[in-house]
């Protein structure tokens with residue numbers, strides 16, 4: 274029962290002060306939520322309530338709630354006797370570092386955060402408002418999926434969310450924060466958004482839970498084993514960021530928002546950098562071994578080049594052979610794509626291609642210039658990769674780069690072989706500026722492999738095949754694989770001193786700031802899937 278049910282007959286005459294007092298009483302009831310016990314149960318699970326989460330996300334005192342007093346009108350299964358304010362989702366807007374952000378947060382204490390018709394239409398409204406205002410939308414998800422008692426109305430409610438997610442895609446940043454068990458419909462919407470955050474132990478995402486899995490396939494697995502944060506951060510790639518607790522997770526959402534524009538018509542916010550644009554880095558000469566087969570940590574190279582050594586890795590633990598990160602160069606946000614030689618030698622495989630393709634696409638949608646660092650031995654050969662569709666997955670990355678109209682700069686640190694060289698933003702697919710360090714080797718393949726193919730007969734017929742192979746490798750290297758082969762042909766714009774990399778990139782970005790490129794008019798492309 275609520276105050277309205279008990280005491281108020283709408284339209285009953287009463288003075289303004291009486292009405293205002295009544296409003297405050299109703300509001301207090303809506304703000305308090307269902308019961309102290311339900312709040313304690315939520316806290317006992319290591320979870321915050323929806324309002325506590327919103328407070329952490331937004332600047333203090335800026336939350337403006339919408340439809341706080343909304344209640345469902347469903348009947349049956351006892352629902353008519355249970356009509357809590359909010360209907361299990363808190364919606365509204367506020368600011369993050371002074372910029373408008375829209376938010377909806379499931380209240381697990383009400384129907385387990387399950388989505389019914391009124392609940393869904395509240396979300397639809399806030400999504401429409403976010404699209405119209407051109408401001409990011411953050412969902413704080415803690416809901417049990419479709420509200421079973423409301424049947425098809427609940428399912429249709431999800432449909433309306435998915436349709437809006439898709440309409441908003443590439444228009445406003447959409448961030449899904451998973452903070453509880455999210456099953457079925459509750460897991461599909463996040464998959465349509467730009468970024469998914471999860472918290473270890475307390476959040477899960479799956480299409481069907483462990484009970485259904487066991488009934489259908491006979492497999493036994495826990496909720497976390499099936500769809501916990503580590504699974505989605507490392508194995509499936511469904512989530513981009515995973516943290517140990519809600520406070521850290523929500524603080525990182527705020528950080529991510531500080532790197533994104535409000536919408537696709539704006540640039541990401543620029544800040545004044547105290548890190549000198551012309552800072553030289555002698556360390557870079559030692560970080561990257563000249564021997565192309567020796568691994569090193571590309572993250573350290575990025576750290577050395579970007580402002581204050583700070584960058585936010587996206588999908589840090591999935592497809593570790595490629596790094597995708599947001600950082601700043603002289604205060605300007607950039608997206609960095611870089612091969613990681615210390616994982617699988619930095620090859621491109623199915624997962625790395627998918628990861629980088631989505632990232633490049635996101636950067637392009639939100640006006641974030643892309644800087645690509647290459648040190649790539651090629652695509653990963655193998656039956657698994659071929660049968661898994663490396664051709665179409667690799668094509669996703671190619672398509673994403675070819676389609677990107679934001680400023681694009683690539684830098685070849687060491688080796689860049691074959692198709693992987695072309696795909697990783699080579700000049701031939703539209704990079705605006707391409708640089709190489711003097712240690713670069715750009716070729717169709719490594720010298721050993723090349724000699725074995727093109728000098729096969731000479732090597733086989735030689736008295737000393739090994740000596741002949743060694744001679745041919747040397748010949749191939751000196752002819753084709755020296756650092757200036759590409760520069761002489763204009764296929765890199767310059768060979769640069771590695772210690773000056775930061776300054777060259779900052780200057781290039783400044784020049785490209787006013788870049789404008791149009792693609793031919795079309796409904797949309799047909800990217801490989």
Ligand SMILES: CC(C)(COP(=O)(O)OP(=O)(O)OC[C@H]1O[C@@H](n2cnc3c(N)ncnc32)[C@H](O)[C@@H]1OP(=O)(O)O)[C@@H](O)C(=O)NCCC(=O)NCCSC(=O)CC(=O)O
Nearest residue numbers: 384385386387417418419420421422454456457458459482
């Ligand atoms: C989400 C859970 C793991 C959470 O388990 P917990 O033990 O923490 O909590 P709990 O089971 O006590 O649930 C808390 C309260 O929420 C209610 N509740 C839970 N799920 C509900 C749902 N889907 N619809 C309506 N009410 C629901 C419970 O009855 C309970 O109410 P009270 O407090 O009154 O006792 C579990 O509740 C669960 O598995 N729910 C079903 C999930 C599901 O199958 N959803 C449909 C997805 S299909 C879908 O969305 C479309 C599709 O993909 O096809």
